[in-house]
Amino acid sequence: MTMETAVPERSQDTDAVSRVLRRVPWTFVVLVFACAVPWIGSRYDTFLGEQIAIDALFAVSLNLLLGTTGLVSFGHVAYFGVGAYVCGILMKTYDLPFVVAFPAAGLGTALFALVSGYFCVRLIKLYFAMLTLAFSQIIWAIAYKWNDVTGGDNGLPEVPFPNLDWMNSIPGLDSLKTSEQFYLLAVFLIAVSLAILHRIVRSPFGRVLTTIRDNPERAAFIGVNVRLYQLAAFVVAGTFAGLAGALYGIFSRGVFADYVFWSKSAEVMIMTILGGMDYFWGPPVGALALVWLNQAITDYTEYWPFVLGTILLVLLFVFPGGIVGGLDLLWNRLRRLRRA
Amino acid sequence: MAPSFLFSQFMGGLTTAMFLFLIASGLSLVFGIMRVINFAHGSFYMLGAYLAWQGVEWVHPTGAGFWIAALFAATGVGVLGAVVERLFFRQLYGREELYQLLFTYALVLILGDVAKFIWGTGQLSVSTPPVLAGSIQVFGTTQPIYNLFMMTIGPAIAFFGWLVLNRTGVGRLIRAAQMDREMLDALGANVGTIYTGMFVFSAFLAGLSGALVTPIQSIVPGMDVLIIVQAFIVVVIGGMGSVWGTFWGSVIYGEVLSFGILIFPGFSLFSVFALMAVILIVRPWGLFGRPL
Numbered sequence: 001m002t003m004e005t006a007v008p009e010r011s012q013d014t015d016a017v018s019r020v021l022r023r024v025p026w027t028f029v030v031l032v033f034a035c036a037v038p039w040i041g042s043r044y045d046t047f048l049g050e051q052i053a054i055d056a057l058f059a060v061s062l063n064l065l066l067g068t069t070g071l072v073s074f075g076h077v078a079y080f081g082v083g084a085y086v087c088g089i090l091m092k093t094y095d096l097p098f099v100v101a102f103p104a105a106g107l108g109t110a111l112f113a114l115v116s117g118y119f120c121v122r123l124i125k126l127y128f129a130m131l132t133l134a135f136s137q138i139i140w141a142i143a144y145k146w147n148d149v150t151g152g153d154n155g156l157p158e159v160p161f162p163n164l165d166w167m168n169s170i171p172g173l174d175s176l177k178t179s180e181q182f183y184l185l186a187v188f189l190i191a192v193s194l195a196i197l198h199r200i201v202r203s204p205f206g207r208v209l210t211t212i213r214d215n216p217e218r219a220a221f222i223g224v225n226v227r228l229y230q231l232a233a234f235v236v237a238g239t240f241a242g243l244a245g246a247l248y249g250i251f252s253r254g255v256f257a258d259y260v261f262w263s264k265s266a267e268v269m270i271m272t273i274l275g276g277m278d279y280f281w282g283p284p285v286g287a288l289a290l291v292w293l294n295q296a297i298t299d300y301t302e303y304w305p306f307v308l309g310t311i312l313l314v315l316l317f318v319f320p321g322g323i324v325g326g327l328d329l330l331w332n333r334l335r336r337l338r339r340a
Numbered sequence: 341m342a343p344s345f346l347f348s349q350f351m352g353g354l355t356t357a358m359f360l361f362l363i364a365s366g367l368s369l370v371f372g373i374m375r376v377i378n379f380a381h382g383s384f385y386m387l388g389a390y391l392a393w394q395g396v397e398w399v400h401p402t403g404a405g406f407w408i409a410a411l412f413a414a415t416g417v418g419v420l421g422a423v424v425e426r427l428f429f430r431q432l433y434g435r436e437e438l439y440q441l442l443f444t445y446a447l448v449l450i451l452g453d454v455a456k457f458i459w460g461t462g463q464l465s466v467s468t469p470p471v472l473a474g475s476i477q478v479f480g481t482t483q484p485i486y487n488l489f490m491m492t493i494g495p496a497i498a499f500f501g502w503l504v505l506n507r508t509g510v511g512r513l514i515r516a517a518q519m520d521r522e523m524l525d526a527l528g529a530n531v532g533t534i535y536t537g538m539f540v541f542s543a544f545l546a547g548l549s550g551a552l553v554t555p556i557q558s559i560v561p562g563m564d565v566l567i568i569v570q571a572f573i574v575v576v577i578g579g580m581g582s583v584w585g586t587f588w589g590s591v592i593y594g595e596v597l598s599f600g601i602l603i604f605p606g607f608s609l610f611s612v613f614a615l616m617a618v619i620l621i622v623r624p625w626g627l628f629g630r631p632l
Contacts (some may be wrong), residue, residue, distance in 0.1 A: 134617040141609040309449030
């Protein structure tokens with residue numbers, strides 16, 4: 001966001017560089033690259049790519065609360081989990097097609113977010129965080145114990161892939177494996193979801209959310225129904241987390257109670273902050289960095305949580321703006337140096 | 341249902357409650373004064389358990405050195421708490437609660453791995469100190485003496501905590517810091533020292549409870565994240581920052597869990613989380629707390 005603030009009187013050369021950089025449609029480049037992964041990369045790259053894409057959507061949905069609205073939700077994983085379970089149960093237990101199960105997952109999560117959010121937004125700050133944590137643990141307890149529906153301790157293994165036979169009739173896609181075809185479908189759905197979320201954040205509605213974050217009293221004073229707006233943000237964020245969860249259940253070929261445990265909420269929060277929660281594209285950068293780091297580091301050591309904790313400490317004490325925030329700062333400094 | 345069966349359920353719940361009370365009281369204390377949820381409290385508890393095991397190994401592997409080991413564990417964790425507060429936490433006091441939450445979570449990640457690195461991933465256990473081994477018959481039920489010991493130590497600590505907070509000069513300063521930090525600072529009290537002291541004392545309690553739990557529970561990695569959620573529930577039910585609130589919160593938690601199993605088997609976990617949610621909705625400051 002701060003990247004867009006115009007700086008008057010730029011020197012000629014940096015102006016040219018930044019103009020060229022700005023002309024590049026970055027989101028489009030990234031999307032094309034993501035779609036090309038099954039052809040240019042290995043199966044493992046596709047696997048990582050899908051993980052990153054799903055985590056990116058999950059983290060961006062959290063950031064709608066965290067960065068845009070200023071609500072510290074410590075139970076965002078509940079909505080991810082509800083989406084994963086609804087989609088998984090419908091597809092595995094009831095044999096319903098993906099075109100039904102996926103929207104149903106979004107709808108189910110939206111309903112749950114509406115009910116839980118109704119209570120959550122009534123509380124301030126830490127109490128809000130605790131109630132979201134409580135709801136996520138309720139979902140965890142249900143997932144862990146309701147054997148007949150969720151599979152309890154054993155989870156729901158072998159959630160089927162959707163029927164993607166129609167992709168075989170498209171030239172170029174017929175040579176891909178089912179998992180790679182599903183990757184393309186997931187990337188498409190995530191891209192659409194991110195576009196919608198981007199639209200929401202930049203809409204007047206999104207601006208009001210930011211106003212509420214900066215000063216809830218003043219927002220109320222100018223006639224904004226603060227709780228209603230917060231609830232709306234909560235439902236939107238929950239719904240997209242649910243959609244990310246639905247894709248994740250199919251991608252990881254099963255839904256397990258571990259997905260909903262409270263520490264997962266902290267992980268997605270770290271992702272969001274690592275990328276930079278003041279920027280729309282911060283959380284996806286955080287997802288990319290964290291998934292990539294995770295696989296690079298687990299090759300050397302099993303102590304990934306230790307590394308993650310250390311990254312978090314550095315982030316909190318040295319770079320509170322995250323990766324994108326740090327780059328933004330660096331970019332602005334360079335520009336000022338050149339100008340001087 | 342036979343009365344003796346109900347009684348043994350009740351005693352089971354009370355044992356759970358008193359263990360949780362030891363842990364949750366420290367969490368509640370830190371929240372009450374610093375307005376911070378300390379996720380690392382569970383890690384302090386876990387380190388207390390590991391250090392107690394280590395102490396017993398060093399002093400007397402048959403378990404006779406249990407009390408020395410427990411004191412060693414609690415002190416060790418207290419020192420760790422001092423280091424954490426002085427070096428890191430102090431810098432975050434003015435920042436948003438998100439950063440404070442995440443800082444304590446970073447500690448959870450780091451301390452969990454440190455424990456794994458030092459003590460491995462296997463189960464460890466400590467035998468009950470000989471003085472408290474064995475059990476006695478109460479109303480036709482068998483009660484291990486160690487559990488009865490825990491049940492007396494819980495109320496004792498609650499009473500001691502209440503006494504210090506309400507009847508001493510230090511307690512008055514602590515309560516003042518709870519109400520208005522800046523004002524107390526302006527009046528010339530050393531608020532920084534009070535904060536460090538409270539944090540260290542809370543870490544000490546966590547370490548002590550970790551040490552005392554070892555005779556009846558095996559020590560495993562992951563016990564930190566499991567216990568912290570339970571301690572939260574207790575503190576939320578009773579009211580953050582209130583000693584007696586935490587005490588009654590643990591009793592309610594223990595009994596709901598214990599009798600919940602009879603009423604809806606398999607859903608007692610659900611019932612305690614639901615209880616936490618209901619309390620937060622109806623009375624966010626808990627049954628015995630005061631609104632912020």
